[in-house]
Amino acid sequence: MPVSALRLAVAINPHASFGRRADVGPRVVEALRAAGHTVFSLHEANIELLRLSVQESVLAGIDALVVVGGDGMVSLGTNVAAGTALPLAIVACGTGNDLARGLGIPTGNTAESVQYLLESLTRPPRAIDAARVCHGGLTTWFAGALSAGFDAVVNERANLMTRPKGASRYIFALLRELLTFRPIAYRVTVDGVTSEVRAMLISVANNVSIGGGMRIAPEAKIDDGFLDLFQVKPLSRLAFLRVFPKVFSGTHTGHPRVELRLCRSVRIEAEGVVAYADGERVGALPVQVDIAPGALLLYV
CATH class of the missing domain: 2.60.200.40 (Tumour Suppressor Smad4)
Known part of the structure; x- marks a missing residue:
């Protein structure tokens, strides 16, 4: 396993963009595993069950949380990671994608989004403000x-x-x-x-x-x-x-x-x-x- 390998929880909203981008989550998981990372793929029937799965992964010990979806998934990730030392990564494939747009994260192309994620994980995370x-x-x-x-x-x-x-x-x-x-x-x-x-x-x-x-x-x-x-x-x-x-x-x-x-x-x-x-x-x-x-x- 490479030195830079991370333990990652990938929380996926399969209904992002009304299900039109359902391929994104599996492609993200596949690419991360191919890059040598340990990946826990999380997808549940509703957002509350997904939130519980994410919290369980955090307690089990992960290096970062990756959310796949729109601003609703960003909200989930923010409420898990804000105020902690756990970094968050975003693969934007939802309807609004407002935070991703503000940060310059790709929103429309799956291959570009996956490549962006892989490259971002090789750099130190950036600290941004959050609101409580x-x-x-x-x-x-x-x-x-x-x-x-x-x-x-x-x-x-x-x-x-x-x-x-x-x-x-x-x-x-x-x-x-x-x-x-x-x-x-x-x-x-x-x-x-x-x-x-x-x-x-x-x-x-x-x-x-x-x-x-x-x-x-x-x-x-x-x-x-x-x-x-x-x-x-x-x-x-x-x-x-x-x-x-x-x-x-x-x-x-x-x-x-x-x-x-x-x-x-x-x-x-x-x-x-x-x-x-x-x-x-x-x-x-x-x-x-x-x-x-x-x-x-x-x-x-």
């Missing part, structure tokens, strides 16, 4: 972004949709929710300073994008020790529809109703609002979000 969310006595980690407004409502609807396939689900979900959505009254505490605000969107970003390429915080840096707080103040439906397409290019930031600011800590309170982090449901507000600089090790 405290909610209802629980703690959840994210590496990408947390949504707690219209964007979270859209995420919840999109996750329940089976059509259309791909990232366009978010656009259809957005247009549907826009018909009835009203600005939300929030209490937001930023680095200890509290204010009452009305907003359509509030997100706390560590990465650039959410929802498969919506560049909500185009200047966000994933290792600067800061969060990017993104808010969209109340707009008419027509004005919102004019602003929304600009999110994909990141040119929305000049709009007078769009606010971006750096911070290290955010508490968000509102009635009847559910937060999402890295595309996964966190729970009802309030949430407390704090940056943890360098808390996540990644092979990139």
